[in-house]
Amino acid sequence: MLITSYNPTELGDTLIAVLRPDTASQKVETHATVTRISDEKTDQTLGYNFFNVSETLGQLDVNGQVHLTADQVDQLNNLLKTNDFDPELEQDTDPKFVVGYVASAEAHPKSDHLQVTKTEVGADKPLQIVSGSPNMQADILVVVAKVGAMMPDGLIIWPGELRGVESDGMIVSGRELQLPNAPQHPGALILPADYQPVGAAFDFKRAQTLFTD
Structure with missing residues (x-):
């Protein structure tokens, strides 16, 4: 699952990526411009915050949900690797x-x-x-x-x-x-x-x- 949103008015140049539902206990880890949120018990990734994301994806002319292309997912995975996180994002093209x-x-x-x-x-x-x-x-x-x-x-x-x-x-x-x-x-x-x-x-x-x- 990969659900992404971008709200520059409220959050600035930050892409929110959600992979799983929230859990009661969470762990937050930040490397440079990437923050990983995970389940404290299982260490499964719940989501990522990508700060200054326009430096990676270019200007996003969106206010709300973002439907990423395969190339954009690859760019974010490369960013994760660069910042010592697993490149675990997978494009989700199934209509919701x-x-x-x-x-x-x-x-x-x-x-x-x-x-x-x-x-x-x-x-x-x-x-x-x-x-x-x-x-x-x-x-x-x-x-x-x-x-x-x-x-x-x-x-x-x-x-x-x-x-x-x-x-x-x-x-x-x-x-x-x-x-x-x-x-x-x-x-x-x-x-x-x-x-x-x-x-x-x-x-x-x-x-x-x-x-x-």
């Missing part, structure tokens, strides 16, 4: 926002408002996703934020559980995707039946006209 088909939606055993869905996302096996959307039901097309997705507000989707039931992903609303004129109340974005094939990367550009005033 995809069209999903809700094959089933059943009541959560420990909640009166949550539903446990089996949601198809293409060739992968169906995902079990717990949803609190009031309009959730079977036999609809939706937008799924898969594990590793970064939402427009910066939230990263990790595997989790809701009231004891595992949930691998999130069925999202137009509001959560920050689409123009999306309803500002809870409810999954239900796509037209022929909008895009199941498993296809969600077309954010096309979605700008999904809602009208």
Whole structure:
């Protein structure tokens, strides 16, 4: 997993790279312009902060998530090697926002408002996703934020559980995707039946006209 973001207004010329979810106890190690954050117990890397990153990648005309090219990942790995860190970054090209088909939606055993869905996302096996959307039901097309997705507000989707039931992903609303004129109340974005094939990367550009005033 490799999720990167760049927010020069808030953080200056710093690229944040996230590889794993945060843990309770962490270790921080800095060599020159690179900081490694790791799990204190397992020593697994949780992420890196690359300071003065424009000196390595050039100017990044981005404010938010950065989708790195293979060459950019190589440049960052070379920087890690130069600073005595393992060159462990791997480019992640798997689309994280995809069209999903809700094959089933059943009541959560420990909640009166949550539903446990089996949601198809293409060739992968169906995902079990717990949803609190009031309009959730079977036999609809939706937008799924898969594990590793970064939402427009910066939230990263990790595997989790809701009231004891595992949930691998999130069925999202137009509001959560920050689409123009999306309803500002809870409810999954239900796509037209022929909008895009199941498993296809969600077309954010096309979605700008999904809602009208």
